Amino acid sequence: MGNGMSTKQHLLAYLKEGKGTWISGESLAHRMTISRSAIWKHIRTLREEGYVIESSQKKGYLLRQSSDLLLVNEIQEGLSTSVFGKRGIHYFRHTDSTNTRAKLFASEGAPEGTLIVAEEQTRGRGRRGRRWFSPSGEGIYTSIILRPSIPPNEAPKLTLMASVAVAEALISMTSLALSIKWPNDIIVNGRKIAGILTEISTEMERIDYVVIGVGINVNTSRKSLPSDIENTATSVLMETGNPLPRNALLRAYLEWLEIYYTTFMTKGFEPVMKRWKHLAGIIGRRISVDLIERIRTGEVLDIDKDGFLILREQDGTVERIISGDVTLLNK
Amino acid sequence: MGNGMSTKQHLLAYLKEGKGTWISGESLAHRMTISRSAIWKHIRTLREEGYVIESSQKKGYLLRQSSDLLLVNEIQEGLSTSVFGKRGIHYFRHTDSTNTRAKLFASEGAPEGTLIVAEEQTRGRGRRGRRWFSPSGEGIYTSIILRPSIPPNEAPKLTLMASVAVAEALISMTSLALSIKWPNDIIVNGRKIAGILTEISTEMERIDYVVIGVGINVNTSRKSLPSDIENTATSVLMETGNPLPRNALLRAYLEWLEIYYTTFMTKGFEPVMKRWKHLAGIIGRRISVDLIERIRTGEVLDIDKDGFLILREQDGTVERIISGDVTLLNK
Numbered sequence: 001m002g003n004g005m006s007t008k009q010h011l012l013a014y015l016k017e018g019k020g021t022w023i024s025g026e027s028l029a030h031r032m033t034i035s036r037s038a039i040w041k042h043i044r045t046l047r048e049e050g051y052v053i054e055s056s057q058k059k060g061y062l063l064r065q066s067s068d069l070l071l072v073n074e075i076q077e078g079l080s081t082s083v084f085g086k087r088g089i090h091y092f093r094h095t096d097s098t099n100t101r102a103k104l105f106a107s108e109g110a111p112e113g114t115l116i117v118a119e120e121q122t123r124g125r126g127r128r129g130r131r132w133f134s135p136s137g138e139g140i141y142t143s144i145i146l147r148p149s150i151p152p153n154e155a156p157k158l159t160l161m162a163s164v165a166v167a168e169a170l171i172s173m174t175s176l177a178l179s180i181k182w183p184n185d186i187i188v189n190g191r192k193i194a195g196i197l198t199e200i201s202t203e204m205e206r207i208d209y210v211v212i213g214v215g216i217n218v219n220t221s222r223k224s225l226p227s228d229i230e231n232t233a234t235s236v237l238m239e240t241g242n243p244l245p246r247n248a249l250l251r252a253y254l255e256w257l258e259i260y261y262t263t264f265m266t267k268g269f270e271p272v273m274k275r276w277k278h279l280a281g282i283i284g285r286r287i288s289v290d291l292i293e294r295i296r297t298g299e300v301l302d303i304d305k306d307g308f309l310i311l312r313e314q315d316g317t318v319e320r321i322i323s324g325d326v327t328l329l330n331k
Numbered sequence: 332m333g334n335g336m337s338t339k340q341h342l343l344a345y346l347k348e349g350k351g352t353w354i355s356g357e358s359l360a361h362r363m364t365i366s367r368s369a370i371w372k373h374i375r376t377l378r379e380e381g382y383v384i385e386s387s388q389k390k391g392y393l394l395r396q397s398s399d400l401l402l403v404n405e406i407q408e409g410l411s412t413s414v415f416g417k418r419g420i421h422y423f424r425h426t427d428s429t430n431t432r433a434k435l436f437a438s439e440g441a442p443e444g445t446l447i448v449a450e451e452q453t454r455g456r457g458r459r460g461r462r463w464f465s466p467s468g469e470g471i472y473t474s475i476i477l478r479p480s481i482p483p484n485e486a487p488k489l490t491l492m493a494s495v496a497v498a499e500a501l502i503s504m505t506s507l508a509l510s511i512k513w514p515n516d517i518i519v520n521g522r523k524i525a526g527i528l529t530e531i532s533t534e535m536e537r538i539d540y541v542v543i544g545v546g547i548n549v550n551t552s553r554k555s556l557p558s559d560i561e562n563t564a565t566s567v568l569m570e571t572g573n574p575l576p577r578n579a580l581l582r583a584y585l586e587w588l589e590i591y592y593t594t595f596m597t598k599g600f601e602p603v604m605k606r607w608k609h610l611a612g613i614i615g616r617r618i619s620v621d622l623i624e625r626i627r628t629g630e631v632l633d634i635d636k637d638g639f640l641i642l643r644e645q646d647g648t649v650e651r652i653i654s655g656d657v658t659l660l661n662k
Contacts (some may be wrong), residue, residue, distance in 0.1 A: 002573065090387050100438065103438050103532070104435065104438050104439075107434050107435050107438060108435075127534060127535075127537075128437070128534070128537060152483075155535070156535055159535065182387060183535070197534065198534065198535060199531045199532065199533065199534055199539065200531075200532070200533050200534075201434070201530065201531070202530065202533075203459070203528065203529065203530055203531075203654075204458075204486070204487055204490065204514065204529060204653055204654035205622075205623070205654040205655070206458075206459060206460075208530065223561050291536075292536070292537075322535055322536050322537035323534075323536040
């Protein structure tokens with residue numbers, strides 16, 4: 001059963017071992033050397049955490065369905081990463097913003113790979129201080145702390161890397177046709193299904209930490225969308241008609257993220273960039289891009305090696321853009 | 332006496348009004364409408380805070396000397412800024428690092444101008460994770476939170492701005508001949524008297540907050556210097572032979588900083604840069620600069636409008652450097 005497990009986790013492991021069969025309270029109490037009333041107490045707690053456990057005076061207990069909550073033990077069960085999600089997961093039923101929490105943990109020295117997960121964000125954030133709609137239990141809202149040894153001006157690459165990892169996770173678990181919209185959105189049928197918010201803490205020439213926050217609309221229903229995003233947002237459930245286990249999707253994201261991060265740090269950014277370009281399909285497209293203080297329109301020549309967008313404007317001038325709101329124009 | 336003052340602060344104000352004369356306990360108790368034993372209790376607290384207060388059964392109380400601690404009321408007394416140090420000062424007898432504390436306050440939404448002050452830092456930091464020697468009561472260790480509306484790539488200017496403010500404060504209160512060493516040190520007689528550590532939190536294209544940390548060696552004695560910095564560090568006391576009231580120097584710094592910051596935000600960086608160049612005297616000098624991964628040697632052509640150092644190397648190539656350790660070479 002492994003060490004460091006709580007009694008409750010032990011009990012859960014026995015129930016999972018049962019694979020949908022009944023296990024008597026007596027045999028559980030015997031194997032765990034605790035009283036039957038203690039068993040009952042832990043069963044109640046597990047039910048509160050979302051596990052569907054049937055009970056019968058005669059037959060004992062049966063685990064009908066695992067919790068869909070993003071519980072630490074559920075995330076870690078079968079997680080094949082080396083570092084990401086293995087060095088501490090901070091789980092919140094609700095919090096203001098997982099990025100805000102991550103920055104606080106990072107300021108206090110939390111190591112690379114530390115994960116923050118919330119069922120609900122009360123002040124979920126997107127770029128430029130925008131809101132990210134984060135209803136309880138319907139999406140994945142997670143932030144990871146990285147401490148890469150790269151100069152601060154290479155940080156935009158990390159957003160591209162994360163968008164590739166989110167895209168790969170969705171591709172590996174659904175049949176959705178998706179594309180990446182530079183710099184930080186994942187789009188299905190013209191609507192946003194996921195977004196990335198990267199925040200960085202630096203001295204001038206040295207990164208202290210990077211927080212990559214991801215919001216994925218997983219089991220959000222169309223009717224729950226607020227009116228201001230009902231025409232621009234979508235979810236896995238809306239697109240496929242089926243709910244997806246959030247824990248499995250989160251694990252897939254962490255595994256892909258670790259693969260691409262390791263590639264970036266050991267082999268450089270080119271392999272990541274290559275995959276990004278394949279998934280983005282923005283190069284050669286006419287776009288307009290809103291840069292807060294002005295709007296530029298033109299053709300995308302490239303995303304350069306630093307992750308900047310290279311735009312040729314109508315008058316022929318070429319601009320290098322770090323980040324902005326892109327609108328694809330007609331071909 | 333103003334509103335919002337505690338009984339203790341009221342008492343201190345009456346003692347200061349006395350300007351070195353005795354004030355009877357009876358008249359204090361009468362004016363403040365509290366008991367004489369309450370007066371005595373607050374006198375004891377003030378003494379613990381470093382105020383030298385004489386007491387006599389017959390004559391009452393006399394404030395011989397204000398506290399040299401960087402207490403909030405002492406800092407604010409006579410501070411002529413509008414914002415800096417007026418929107419909250421967090422005072423620590425000792426803390427790990429004022430920059431670390433400032434980042435936590437900023438993450439939780441502390442407004443521009445919030446000040447963190449410590450008598451002692453147990454993990455005072457310089458650039459590149461270096462230690463900043465921060466003995467109790469001998470220096471000024473302070474960090475301020477700024478939220479400037481500038482793009483992240485202009486952040487290096489804030490370090491230059493802060494170094495000008497520290498230099499101006501030292502010039503206005505001492506007769507020291509000092510110079511600024513790019514990017515972040517103040518030098519007297521070839522030794523470091525003050526340093527600046529700027530840390531930034533950004534999204535890609537938008538600054539969330541900037542923390543400017545300053546360490547000034549004020550009343551540090553030569554014998555208290557650890558051996559690894561005894562030949563490279565100095566202090567106001569060491570250079571002038573006289574101690575300087577830290578509160579007054581801190582006020583001067585805050586006032587100069589607010590002047591230069593307001594100038595930068597309303598009129599642009601050029602006036603600040605002009606003063607910086609005057610105080611730095613690095614342009615035209617031969618230097619070597621350590622950039623972590625390599626060392627460059629050459630002549631300083633300029634500090635450009637973004638605060639980058641423009642170096643012409645011996646082979647004629649010109650490099651633009653954001654930050655590094657500079658050594659001045661012979662002319």
